[in-house]
Amino acid sequence: MRLVKPGPVNRLLVALLLPVQPVAAEEARRIVSLTPHITEMLYAIGAGEQVVATDEASDYPAEARALPKVANYRSLNLEQILALRPDLVVAWQSAQALQVQPLEKLGIPVAFSEPKNLLSLADELEYLGELTGHREQAREVALDYRQQLAQLEAEYSHKMPVSVFYQLGSPPLMSVNASTWMGQAVKLCGGTNILADSPIPYPQVGTEFVLMQDPQVILGESTDQLLSLWQQWPELQAVRHGQLWPVDTVRLHRFTPRTPTGIRDLCEKLELARQHPVSPP
CATH class of the missing domain: 3.40.50.1980 (Nitrogenase molybdenum iron protein domain)
Incomplete structure (x- = not known):
């Protein structure tokens, strides 16, 4: 997972578009999740109440279904995302890197998620914990996940x-x-x-x-x-x-x-x- 921090370009435009300046990533309190796996990870580590919008396919946990839908597998609703004043957007890198570029140019912090193997998901859980202020719960969820994989490998591999x-x-x-x-x-x-x-x-x-x-x-x-x-x-x-x-x-x-x-x-x-x-x- 990689965080793209806001650059100096277009900071004035951000200020005009958003009543408040984007906060530091580690203080993120208004999060937009753009894929179901990201939404589920955020809720798993205790950051669900900080999620203000998701993509159309995010259906777990049940609370996520009631949130505004600002993306699908083809596109993002950039205007709606900006109106929600997010201080962090989390996207799927291989599918959405180009789509979120306008947000990055406006200075909105974007974190990319794309676990490449079974173990790397645990690392991403911990990283999301850093970004959202839920470090301890994220570490606990990641540890439990690693232990489950280790048990499966011991039983079946x-x-x-x-x-x-x-x-x-x-x-x-x-x-x-x-x-x-x-x-x-x-x-x-x-x-x-x-x-x-x-x-x-x-x-x-x-x-x-x-x-x-x-x-x-x-x-x-x-x-x-x-x-x-x-x-x-x-x-x-x-x-x-x-x-x-x-x-x-x-x-x-x-x-x-x-x-x-x-x-x-x-x-x-x-x-x-x-x-x-x-x-x-």
């Missing part, structure tokens, strides 16, 4: 490998490589992702490739989606042994302190697959 196809949508049929959050979760659970080595984080893939790999488990976003696509190939190990499993997308696709719960659910599904013998190639 050395289990017998299980081959996995992680399905994202269809059509087009997509999946994940080892660098993604979902790919990291599969590995932590002792799974072998059949697309782990893809150079693209979210590759498109043909059904022929999946059939050739014959994974023991196929994971997807819903039972109906999985059944409608894969049951036409009953010879697949995953179909033959009933290992077509929906995953907890809220917890696995939205990187938050609740993510370990979603990972544990995934690990338990892979554990079921270990009860069936692997078919010969």
